[in-house]
Amino acid sequence: MGALNFLYAFLMLLLVFIFQTTLTGLNRKVTARLQKRYGARWYQQFLDIFKALRKDSTSHGWVFDFGVIMALGGIMATVTFIPVAGFRAFPGTDNVFVISYLLAVGMLGMAMSAAGSGNPWASIGVGRALTNMLAYDIPLMVVIFTMIFAFDSASVGQLAEMQQGMGILGWNFFRMPLGGIVAVIALLGMLGKKPFDSFIAPAEIASGPMVEYGGKHLGFMFILHEFMTFIEVSLIINLFFGGGATIWEYMLKYAILYTFTNIISGVMPRFKIDQAVKYFYRVPLAMAIIQGLVVIFTGLGVTIWF
């Protein structure tokens, strides 16, 4: 692990930021078109972030600041662990558990900062966010568990490479279709897309974790959100859609999947938070366990079976 790795990591962060923020901007347009609006320009997201970073901000004490730094730091560290089309900034760190739990550092920092603002609305939002996480993560983890059992590897990069070279049917999404569907549903939950967006409460500006943020803090939160989106979508792309043999393939798949979640989100109503929990534990969890039992006891899905 030399200086070069850190340089790669830094560059990766930069590129990921540009890529994902552009995509977010484009998707704002897609959503707008769904709603028969014209929509903002594709680079509007960049403008928003830089504007926020330039503005004055207020701070509610050191944990409010510290939480923001910890959140962004943790999330950026996680981004550098994501393997992209065979490229890894730090080889050997793409263990799926490491990624999903290091992601939690960022979330913890965010939660800490929000609760540290002293605004009860923020705390309520955090409570919802954590509940939402408990809902979507279990089915997803069960599917990932099944995959580790089937392929004897917990490395995200390796799992992606194992699906390549066999055409579209080699993707885990098709080898383990139930699990694949679960993963996509869970992705909606992870990204906070409808019907699982009640914790961010984007429509009710004043009643979510973000209520106290402004200025550079808000800017940080925007950046963090872009990175988090990248991590979450990348995980699903790598684990279920074969990653990418080339960077272009990867980006294409990524853009399609991300836009897909936005389109779904655009036409969905919203679950209350306890409804979301109920839903995830009824349908996706059952599907995930059935998928797991099928793989573990029949071996169906370890090889291509169509």
Add this chain to the structure above:
Amino acid sequence: MMINPVLLIAIPLGLAFIAVVFKKLQGWILAIGVAANAFLVFFVEKGETAIGGFKLPFAISLVLDDFSFIGVILVNVLTLAAVAVAFRKTEKYVPVILAGLAGLNGMVLTGDMFNLFVFMEITAISAYILSSEGRKPEQSFNYLVIGSIGSVLYLLGLILIYGQTGTLNMSLMAEKSALIGQAAMVLPLVLIFAGIAVEAKLLPMSGWVRGVLGNSNALTGVMFASVYSSAALMVFGRVFSQVLIPGTTAGVIIIVIALLTFAAGQVSAFRSKSLRQVLLYSSIAQSGLAAALFATGFVFPAVLVIINNAAGKMIMFSTAGNLEEKYGTDDYVGLGGAFVRNMPAGVAFTIAALSLTGLPLVFGFYAKLNVLAAYLNQGTFFVPAVVLAGTIIEGAYFIRILIKLWAPGKEGEWADADQSVGEKKIFNPAGTVVVILVTLLIILSGFLPDSVGKLVAPGGGLLGDEGPSISMTMEKGGDQ
């Protein structure tokens, strides 16, 4: 210097008569009597002594073997302890206590089934009188009635056996009864069982216990729960593991009754709210356990259970009696924090409770291990399961009492000394010394269990059993 065992009976009996005459000196007479007996008991000559001028086996005989030796030590030492703890309460009962002591020694020592009856009656009469201390005449009367029924049944059983064996001498009866068919022995055995069961507090003759022990004071409580019941259980052991060894049918009947006594005692203690009631039911349970062990032929573990119970109950009943006297209640809920300013009494009570529950580092653990090992070595696991289930219940009710008495305070707040019922001393200085001595013995013997085992059964066994079923140092029967 070795003395004749008959002195253990003669001295207290003689002093009892003297005490009737010299009323003023009663206190001294009692003190001298019980102290002398407790001292002399260690120098009694072993073997079978004939008294009354006839030759054995026709003579009245006293048998002092390893088994009855433990019995007389328990009886005399514990009587001394009981008198020392509650000397002031003995005033009215000096002749009664002395006569009772003579009877108890006789019971344990006698080698003759009819003399056993005589001594049991002497003991019983003194017990009836002592029970009147509780000022509940109805209960004493109840006791009297049950005791009389027991006596009649015992005699009836003895007659039946005498008719078949033609002797009253224990060793001779043991030889001859072995030749009689099992079926013919069942009824007499059960009748004799019922007779001894009164003092031993076994079902179904234990109806008196609640009325009498539930109203006992520091003196009578200890006398009934430690002294009388130890002697009665030793007699039970003598009769059922040496003289009239029960066959399968009678054995099963007796063991089932004994275990039922154990279980009934434990669950009844669990539901009781009064300290003395908990203790008396626990005594019943322990008696049941000892009886079951005797009836199975496990003499050594049974003796350990008796010793453990006697020592523990001595401390606990004297504490309970005194608490009732000082605070006017022995409902343990109303006695929260009684030990806060009574450290020695509290520690003694705690150690006694730990020992009775059979927890380690104290003597009771050795007893419990021997009980379990005896049965499990034999391959029986039903009885150990019952015993351990009983132990859980036992531990539950004792810990409940201990917590209440040690840690006063409202639920949700820290234990607070100011919430305790009061600061009254539980024991007088003499009582404290006695109680601490007994506690130290319980602790010490807990650390040196095998030495205690050798003391209890110097020859390796008692009344023909194998002795310790387990060696804690693992010298024999252990891993090597």
Add this chain to the structure above:
Amino acid sequence: MNLNLVIIVSVAFAIAAYLVSKVNDKAGAFMTVAGSMFALVTVFLLRNSIGSEISFLYFNFNLTVTGWYFSLVMLTAYSMTAFFNPFWMKKLIYPAGYNFLYLLSMAGTLGVFFAKDFITLFVFWETVVWSSAFIIQMGKSRQAAYVYYVISAIGSMATLFAIMFAYGTTGTFVINEAFKGLAGYPGRAIVIFITFIAAGMAKIGIFPFHVWLPSAHGSAPHTFSPVLSGGLVKMGAFVALLSVTAFPAYEIFKDMASFRGIPLPIYFMMALGAISIVAGTLMAIKQEDAKKLLAYSSVANGGYILIGLLMLDQVGFAGGMMHIVNHAVASAAAFLSIAAVAYRTGTTKMSEMGGMIHRMPVTYLVYLIAIISMAGIPPMGGFVSKWLIFQGLADKGLIFLATTAFFGSIGSFLYVFRPLSAVFLGQTFTRDLEKKEVGFFMMFPMLILTLLSLLTGVFPNIFLRVVVEIQSAFGMLPVTLAENTIVTSNGFLDAFRVFIVFGFGFAIAFVLFVIRRKSRKVELMDTFTSAEFIHTRELLHYSHSFYAPFERLYEKAPDTMKLYHKAAVKINELGNMAESAFFGIRPARTVLLVMGMVLIVIIAGGVL
């Protein structure tokens, strides 16, 4: 120094602490620090005399690497917590008794871990049980001590039964031999296995024995809860460990029906561990008292330890062993930080506090690091052990256990965040505005534990090397360790690298933050309130029933405690029945009973 000397000197310290406390209770409490530190250092130095044996009275000791490992964990919890003792003497009803029992129970745990035979183990085990029960009663609840003792008794009596039963079958008490001969008796082996593991289950707090943890941990003196959760619970793990090593469960049950290679009796126990994870997590989420919450989290973590140990494989077992250290350190630190807060505020109820971070920042950091470890988030130790357990589960394809393990893991984010948010973050209550941080003497053990959490997370191999020795001692394939890396068949983990990269990310974020314009500091009450004027700090703090929507989903879940209540009521009823049937004060009934008995005998005699 000899094994038995460590125990004897500890007991001597206990007696000395008692006597000194009678004169000056604070000085006596310092004796507990000295005594436990002495034991910690001595046991640490015993590393080279592993394998030595010694007998004392009727106790037989030998030092195994397992015993050494466990006793170090235990002594860490004891010695670190001891630093708090001097400050709590005023609260205790028996300061001298507390100090005595504190060190006596510590000596008892050493006896358990050093035991060569089961008698020694059981004697010390029960000593710990009753001495800690007497400590617990000094805290906030008498009921708690009662429940603790009874549940422990159920477990330990079952274990005593197993020990004696095995002795009756094989004729030995020596730990490594007593169960070896059971292979020929499959029926007995199952009974012995289930009863033997019971004491361990009761102590770890595995369902259905878990009910004692919340009441005992939650109500014990604040200075004893860390020991209970960090230390004593691990004694149960020791017995659970023996039940698959000394009792070669996999060998004995190898012909039995199995699920994914795990014989059903063992799988059943693991399933109980899984239930504990779920039950502990769900209950922890809805607690309102910080200590009770942490107690339920101990239930859940106990489940992980049990599952890990019972796997007895290369990876999962190592995870279980590692989790023993991690949970001990993290939970002791968390309990200590709550104790520190309680020392200043006098309460552990979460709704009665808030914003303590501004008054007690160090305590806050201690709690933060502790919960990061407890929730299994890198770069703290808890992550490494959970990672190993997950790998082990994935290896074997134990899907149901894994599902619960994931649930417990994510669920722990929810509950550990509650005290963080309710106690430390949010609005500071008016009452607490002038409160100060605790003094250095209390801060010291908390910082040590925090560093230990970090050490286990960044350099886990230091600890795993000992685990490797333990695995080799039991003849298992040890977990593969490279220099900084843990290698499993599914991949590898370089905890140090994760830590460095995290530091890298943090550094970038920090720089980015610093170079932007400095933000204006505003008062905590200066928040967005939808144009309402709120001046009461307490009203602007959200802490009560934090996860209300989620809690509603399982508010009707059955309460295990009710089961025990029912059992107690049943025993009570039996007692009433027995009393009126057998011990009634009417002699007529006795006569009737005797007649009945005689009649039965005559009939039975006639039949014969």
